[in-house]
Amino acid sequence: MNFESELKKGNLVISECIDCKKITWPPSEFCNQCLKETSWRKCSDLGKIIEFSKQNDIYFGIIQFENSIRIMGKIISGNPEVGKTVQVVECGVSDSEYVLKMKVVEE
Ligand SMILES: [Zn+2]
Structure with a gap:
């Protein structure tokens, strides 16, 4: 594993x-x-947005999971803001790159 x-x-x-x-x-x-x-x-599928940016209408964020690790991924729905919670909706590997797609959990 x-x-x-x-x-x-x-x-x-x-x-x-x-x-x-x-x-x-x-x-x-x-x-x-x-x-x-x-x-x-x-890993918990809930993370917190540390930073995000927008490129070609796609949001990319650095997400912190379990108050510890930081992984970069795409935010595919919702309105990202620093500190908001996101949930992983899809993850995988494509062309030997990690793929992580998340949605913003609106409170
Ligand atoms: Zn140890």
Whole structure:
């Protein structure tokens, strides 16, 4: 199991240290803090917008998940604002690039 093979199947997973519980990013088999092994688990599908920009009518955002890791993706619906919550609607790998599509969760 690894990040990319799970992403290909549409699953967003993260590696978490079995000892100190730190989430390692980029994903790794070993903790970058205490060097112990990590285990894989599903990542929350809710993230927070840290930054976003618009290119050719498409919004791109840097999204923080689980108050820890930051992943870039496309925001395909809603009105993005810094601090708003987004939900992952689709993820995968295309042309060896990570694809992450999200929608804004309107409160
Ligand atoms: Zn650790």
